[in-house]
Amino acid sequence: MLYISLLLLALGITLVVLRRREVVEFRLATLTGILTGAVGLLLGLSTFTYVVEPYEVGVPTTLGKVGTTWQSGLHLKSPLTDVTTFSTRPADLNLTGNDTVEVRSSEGGVLYADLTVKWSIDPEHTLALYKLAGSAEAVQQRLVYPDSREIVRNVFARHTGVEGYSTQREAITAEIDKLITARLAPRGILVNGVNLRNVKPSDGLQKAIDQKIQQDQATAQAEAAVRTAKAEAEKRKIDSESTAAANTAIANSLTDKILMSQCIEAFKAAAEKNPVYASPCGSAGTPVIVDGTKK
Known part of the structure; x- marks a missing residue:
């Protein structure tokens, strides 16, 4: 921007000088030179200011030297100062589609987990994140993305396929949320929630899960039948004992x-x-x- 403003300013001055020396005959050249110079001057002045938008934090760098962070508002700066902004609004890391996490259960079965990690930057750690990653996009790609995938794999590896697919979904989600938060918080990255959207087993694991569910259902039905039979036998025993006691009482009382x-x-x-x-x-x-x- 600085170079463009200097170029426009120089062009405007040149046109005005040439018109006064009558090198250029048209009066329009004088007006054009004045307007061009004014635009160049305004652009030049704009290089001395910078506006940080709401919900953003700016990190200024001047000739390779990093300055202190800027909060939202108008700031004066050198034309040689570059400003990198970081949004503090929550962002979504969607691990779906091509980024779906392939995980393995404790039994070795393969599952595919789709999830969304909601994260944001802690304004107080913006400078450290800039030095570590360089930009908000790099923070997600270099820190949030790989750490989240690693933790998801580690958590699923401690659970069986049935637990990861159905019975322990909520517990697994809570565990992933806790571990990602603990991993990223010291770096100045706030985790606002983890949503485990879908867990899909591979074809082989799906078959094994279906068989396990059928076996569990058959076992539960058999146990229920045993409990019913025991209850009926106990009831018959009580009835027979009551009848015998009644008959004995009657026999003893009939003189x-x-x-x-x-x-x-x-x-x-x-x-x-x-x-x-x-x-x-x-x-x-x-x-x-x-x-x-x-x-």
Whole structure:
């Protein structure tokens, strides 16, 4: 920009000088020279200022020397100063498509994990990140990207294929989030969340997972059937014990006098229809005459 402004300023001055010396006959040359010089002057003045946009941090460098960071706002600078800006807004690292992470389970099966890592730059560490990476794009490519892929592989390697594919998805996501945060935080990179969007097993692993799920379901059904059978057997045992106890209690309570009294009462009721009724309720087989009319 500085060179362009100097060139325009020189061109404008040249046109004005040539017109006054009548080297150039057209008056339009004077106006053109003035406008060109004014544009060059304005461009030259703009090289002495720089505006850092909101949610950005600027890092100035002058002839290879790195200065202190600039916050958002207008700043005066040397025309020889270059400014590299870093956005502090959250950014998404999408590990999908060609960047899908190929991982292996603890059993050696292959899975493909799609995830998104939400990260942002800590403004207080912008200068260190500039010295380490050079730009915001380089921060993602040199730090966030490789570290995230490495951690994802390490976490899945501690889980089985079934756990990574279905049963432990939430726990794995939380573990990945925790480890990436711990890895990047000392470098001034804030992790705002990890979203494990999809985990797809390879064809061979999918077949093994389906077989394992079917075996688990069959085992669960068999265990449920055993529990049901044990419960029914226990119920039958309790019923039989209750019946036996009741029969024993009845047998112990039925004396000869009680049996004779109940027998007489029964035949007395029958004698209501037949005034004289002989019943075998007597002792030693002696019949007892129940007269329904005389009571």
